[in-house]
Amino acid sequence: MPKSMSDRAGDMLLGATFAASLGAVAFLLKLRKGNGKGTDESVKKAILEALDEARHSHPNIKLPHQHERKMQERMRLHAVEDDLHSEGPERRKVTVRVPATSANLGPGYDTIGMALDMWSEITVERADRFEIVAEGEGADDVPKDESNLVVTGMKAAFAAAKKPMPLLKYHCINRIPYARGLGSSSAAIVAGLIAGLVLAGHQLPCWGSEELLQLAACIEGHPDNVAPAIYGGIQLGIHTGERWTSERVNTPPGIQLVLFIPDFIGKTSDARGVLDSNVERKDAVYNIGRVAWLVNALSTSNLDNLRFGVEDALHQPQRGKAVYKHLYPLIEAANAAGANGCFLSGAGPTVMAITSGASGDIFAQRLSERVDWTVAEAMVRTAEAVGVKGQVYITSPAEHGAQVVSAEPAFSSKVVRFKGDV
Numbered sequence: 319m320p321k322s323m324s325d326r327a328g329d330m331l332l333g334a335t336f337a338a339s340l341g342a343v344a345f346l347l348k349l350r351k352g353n354g355k356g357t358d359e360s361v362k363k364a365i366l367e368a369l370d371e372a373r374h375s376h377p378n379i380k381l382p383h384q385h386e387r388k389m390q391e392r393m394r395l396h397a398v399e400d401d402l403h404s405e406g407p408e409r410r411k412v413t414v415r416v417p418a419t420s421a422n423l424g425p426g427y428d429t430i431g432m433a434l435d436m437w438s439e440i441t442v443e444r445a446d447r448f449e450i451v452a453e454g455e456g457a458d459d460v461p462k463d464e465s466n467l468v469v470t471g472m473k474a475a476f477a478a479a480k481k482p483m484p485l486l487k488y489h490c491i492n493r494i495p496y497a498r499g500l501g502s503s504s505a506a507i508v509a510g511l512i513a514g515l516v517l518a519g520h521q522l523p524c525w526g527s528e529e530l531l532q533l534a535a536c537i538e539g540h541p542d543n544v545a546p547a548i549y550g551g552i553q554l555g556i557h558t559g560e561r562w563t564s565e566r567v568n569t570p571p572g573i574q575l576v577l578f579i580p581d582f583i584g585k586t587s588d589a590r591g592v593l594d595s596n597v598e599r600k601d602a603v604y605n606i607g608r609v610a611w612l613v614n615a616l617s618t619s620n621l622d623n624l625r626f627g628v629e630d631a632l633h634q635p636q637r638g639k640a641v642y643k644h645l646y647p648l649i650e651a652a653n654a655a656g657a658n659g660c661f662l663s664g665a666g667p668t669v670m671a672i673t674s675g676a677s678g679d680i681f682a683q684r685l686s687e688r689v690d691w692t693v694a695e696a697m698v699r700t701a702e703a704v705g706v707k708g709q710v711y712i713t714s715p716a717e718h719g720a721q722v723v724s725a726e727p728a729f730s731s732k733v734v735r736f737k738g739d740v
């Protein structure tokens with residue numbers, strides 16, 4: 319039986335009460351720890367009783383850490399509805415835009431990434447013959463045949479829809495620098511997948527199963543670019559053993575990103591090739607601590623803590639030594655000029671610094687209080703000194719991921735009115 323709006327509001331209210339009681343329990347726990355007495359058995363017992371009590375008095379409320387089960391329940395509740403909506407009208411033409419992404423953010427190798435406000439766009443339409451036209455970044459270099467990653471994504475979408483792949487004309491406007499560590503390959507895959515689903519009129523289940531993420535991450539092999547490309551913001555991605563799953567991490571407000579993008583390309587496959595397949599325990603421990611520090615600094619918007627949070631021992635030292643001589647000089651220069659943190663973007667060669675204003679939101683600052691220009695200048699000077707040519711961009715995180723810009727026939731632009739009016 320579908321829930322009414324007032325049921326849902328009631329659930330939310332109960333949820334808030336429940337969360338508040340959990341908060342009180344957590345507070346109690348902190349108090350005990352703060353007294354230096356540790357968590358004794360009576361406190362543990364009190365927590366368990368509080369949880370049990372909450373479970374019985376609010377049966378509608380699910381306990382935390384049961385994400386998977388909650389999702390499965392929602393999927394089951396909406397199964398009939400979803401099935402009815404999984405096939406829609408096929409479309410002639412579609413335009414999709416997808417953001418650049420910066421993977422790893424230092425220590426989060428293959429697990430964390432951020433969407434950037436820098437977008438590539440593709441338009442795909444049904445045609446009499448296969449054709450790819452590309453303009454912008456890497457236009458001369460990207461394959462113009464079926465090996466193009468946009469086509470790979472498109473094929474996966476039609477396979478998911480169980481429909482034959484039609485003849486299509488692709489127009490790609492590449493604004494994401496190609497093979498520079500800014501996720502151009504993931505953007506191409508995600509763009510092809512979404513465009514394909516729209517053309518095929520196929521809707522993937524989303525609740526819980528994150529089907530689009532499954533397809534994209536399986537093609538790319540790791541989720542740190544595709545998750546933020548799809549969902550925007552900063553995303554954590556892991557494989558549970560059965561499937562890919564992702565979670566959004568808070569983006570501290572007002573941060574700016576200063577990118578030094580070398581003129582030379584660095585293929586991700588080559589930059590992965592220089593990494594040893596064995597990791598020493600001390601390096602693993604180093605990175606575990608840094609990733610925890612990073613996620614905590616982001617979650618609490620504590621930019622001062624980013625400096626340590628973006629440090630890495632798993633891939634940057636190796637890549638810096640083998641292929642990117644500019645990496646550590648640029649990191650040191652950006653930090654000395656006031657960056658909150660600086661690291662290799664993805665598999666490089668781009669180096670990205672995070673900056674903020676002197677205090678609070680950067681957009682409320684005077685130019686003289688901001689450090690992004692100072693950091694950019696320091697990076698340019700240092701790149702010159704080490705003899706690496708390139709360009710500097712200043713941008714910000716993108717809170718939204720891939721978007722369908724337009725389609726023919728168009729999707730309705732009307733406001734959707736819920737049918738449960740009273």
Ligand SMILES: Nc1ncnc2c1ncn2[C@@H]1O[C@H](COP(=O)(O)OP(=O)(O)O)[C@@H](O)[C@H]1O
Pocket residue numbers: 456460461466467468490492495496497498499500501502503504506584585586587664665
């Ligand atoms: N816009 C694009 N269209 C098609 N293929 C692309 C596009 N951009 C990148 N690729 C493919 O992805 C590869 C480069 O990606 P990669 O080495 O992972 O660098 P990046 O850091 O830019 O993702 C190239 O070999 C190219 O074949």
Ligand SMILES: N[C@@H](CCOP(=O)(O)O)C(=O)O
Pocket residue numbers: 419421422427428429498499500501502503540542543586589590633663664665666
């Ligand atoms: N975790 C990957 C990220 C690759 O990102 P890209 O933007 O360079 O494709 C890695 O470090 O190899």
